[in-house]
Amino acid sequence: MLSIYNTLSRKKEEFKPIDPNEVKIYVCGPTVYDYFHIGNARSFIMSDIIRRYLEYKNYNVKFVMNLTDVDDKIIKKSIEEKRSSNKVAEDYITAFMEDIAKLKIKKASVYPKATEHMTDIVDLIKALESKGYAYNIEGNVFYDVAKFKDYGKLSGKKTDDLEVGARIEINEEKKNPLDFSLWKKAKEGEPYWDSPWGNGRPGWHIECSAMSCKHLGETFDIHAGGNDLIFPHHENEIAQSEAAHDKKFVNYWIHFGFLNINNEKMSKSLGNFFTAREILKLYPAEAIRLAFAQTHYGGPLNFSDDLLASAQKGLEKLNNLTEKILEELKHAPAGGVLPDLEISEFKQNFESAMDDDFNTPQASAVIFDFVREVNKAISENQNLGAEFYSGLLEFLRKTAEGVLGILDIKSITDKEHGALESDLIELLIKLRTDAKQNKNYALSDKIRDELKALGVILQDSKEKTTYKISKN
RNA sequence: GGCGCUGUAGCCAAGCGGUCUAAGGCGAAGGUCUGCAAAACCUUUAUUCGUCGGUUCGAAUCCGACCGGCGCCUCCA
Known part of the structure; x- marks a missing residue:
């Protein structure tokens, strides 16, 4: 039985997908104005592991990751670089896809782009407007937070507290400082789309509501993203989607902890980041994945060279064993000796670790236990049978390679020489x-x-x- | 001010009421192998879980206080 820590209830809950055979997941993807950094990579990798484990459990997974390709930052970059914002977005989408592939992250079922969903976005805003959740002030459309009674249910914030402590810039136009943009009126030189409120572009939050609904339906199973998206982004998505559809938006909310540097959040604005591509020049994807898998996805993780170096070192053990297995498989006799080692036990341990809110540190510990026990069995027995070795390989293929992505059997098979x-x-x-x-x-x-x-x-x-x- | 996360061996990090004299990775120390070396493999490496109290037959795990680290409340994975 799989249980998932749900941010909405702040509890571990048994996972029950809406459709028993299919799981629908939405993960907030990047705003494509720059290369993504290794902290972003943690969210992408951990959501990939979650997706892979669900597939391991024989679910069909529909995995959607949006690309925000119209946004202030992209516009700013396009002005700086004197090229169209379209071109900026396009280039960084290409880079994103390259980096994702290098990190061995499986491709999403769909990567919806905001610019390709303008009709859906406009329709959603229209629905909110007609239900009285949105108001238009001279071409700027805002969400009326006061109208949505559940506002704050995800982040645990009360609107009163927010108003008191908020550092929100007071915008004279808005009824309430918490109200957020659904549609932004176009300024000179900015990209724009036609709408009932005039030329403009969508706000960030509405994109995700519109695109998740379009590709996964009005209610779906899992929505994931970084901790920093809980408020206001995810809170706002709930407000928009639930107000428009009068039904629950998402059943399970999963949030990823930050990658820190010197105990400080890694972020673009602090400038204390490394891009994923930089790190990929120094370490293989498997080492990065293992380093991340060795910490639970929800907690903070301090990033350092040492972290990756020790993960890479550990990985060598796994690779050595895999190499040994592949080698032995060439000569091992059919019907040879079968040692006293129950692969099914490791399989079970691996599954119960992953079933417990995707406990990847425990799951990788199982892999290393396996490595140790197998090495022992190999040294203590002679003439081990092919059946034994192929069982080992099968286990590693499904778990270390298939779910965690910390092993690449093919690269071991393909020696880099003729x-x-x-x-x-x-x-x-x-x-x-x-x-x-x-x-x-x-x-x-x-x-x-x-x-x-x-x-x-x-x-x-x-x-x-x-x-x-x-x-x- | 509000909300949330977090403090376990030299480092990273699971465990969240009994099986804990606490997984796993790195490091370190022994050993096997070897002409030597390297590599590989094996073994060992926390009577203790930030501090002080409390609850309990029993606590790293629950409660309280205190000390320390981080984040969100503004764009951010």
């Missing part, structure tokens, strides 16, 4: 082994050193010498 190269290396190893047997250590060490200089690392074990290509 058949000729591997034959030549094998030849040198053979010559070195002969030299060793003749106790010509000067020569054997020379071969080892020269190969190392070329990035080929030899590893002697009892029966044979193997090699590894080190990536520079």
Whole structure:
């Protein structure tokens, strides 16, 4: 049984999708005015793991991530760079897709863009207006927060408290400082769309309400995003969608903790960020994913080089074992020995960890327990059967690779060199082994050193010498 | 001021009433293997969970106070 911590109730709840076979998820995607940073990547990666686990559990997952491609920041950037805001958005969408792919994040079912949903957005605002939740002041349309009695139910805020403590700039036009823009009147030089209130563009919050409804329906299962979106963004989405449709908007709200740097939130405005692409030049996606998976998604995580370095180090263990399994699978006899190791137990532990509000730290601990126990079994037994090894591989394929995305079996299979190269290396190893047997250590060490200089690392074990290509 | 998160070994981090003399990763120390080395693998590594009280047969886990870190209330994943 899967349980999920729901921000709405502040409790773990049993997960029951509306349709028993299909899960509908909406995750707030990027505003495409820049490369996304590694803190944003945490939300994307964690929502990817959630999605993958639901698929592991045989749900059909409809996963929607919006792209905000019209916004103040994009306009600002387009002015700075003297090119159309369309072009700015387009370029960063391309970059976004590249980075997402490098992080091994599965593609969403749909990436709806705000600019392609103007009709839906306008219709939604019209519906709110006709129900008395919106008011128009000279082409600027605002949501009337006072009309929505449940306002604050997600963030736990009371409108009174907000009014007292808020640092909201008083806008003379608005009835209430909490009211937010649904439609912004176009200013000189800005992109605009036609609407019943005149030329303008949508506010940020309404996009998500309109697009989630369009692609997932008026009520759907899971809505996820960063902690900082709880208020006001998600609160406003609820206000818009529930006021317009008179039904519950979302059943489960999931929020991700921040990635901090020196215990401070990583953010564009503080300037203390690294882009995901920078980090991807230093570490493989698997290391980044493991580093994130080793902390629960809801808590804060302090980002550092050390964090990624130790994750990468840990990953080598997993890769070594996988490599060993693949190697053994080539020779292992059918019907060989089956050691006393219950793969099903690890599978069960993995599932119960993930079932408990996606406890990825526990789940990755299960993977490492598995690695240790398998290594032990391999060293204690001889002549292990092919059936055993393929069972191991199957487990890793489904869990470490399939759900957590911390293993890439194919990259281990595809050695980065051709058949000729591997034959030549094998030849040198053979010559070195002969030299060793003749106790010509000067020569054997020379071969080892020269190969190392070329990035080929030899590893002697009892029966044979193997090699590894080190990536520079 | 309001709302929320958080404090567990040298570092990162699960656990949230008994199976905890507390997972897992990094690091460190031993060991196996080896001509040597490297790698790999194995083993060990917190009687203790910010502090002080309380509840309980029993608390890292619940309650209270205090101390410390962070975030949201303005765009932000």
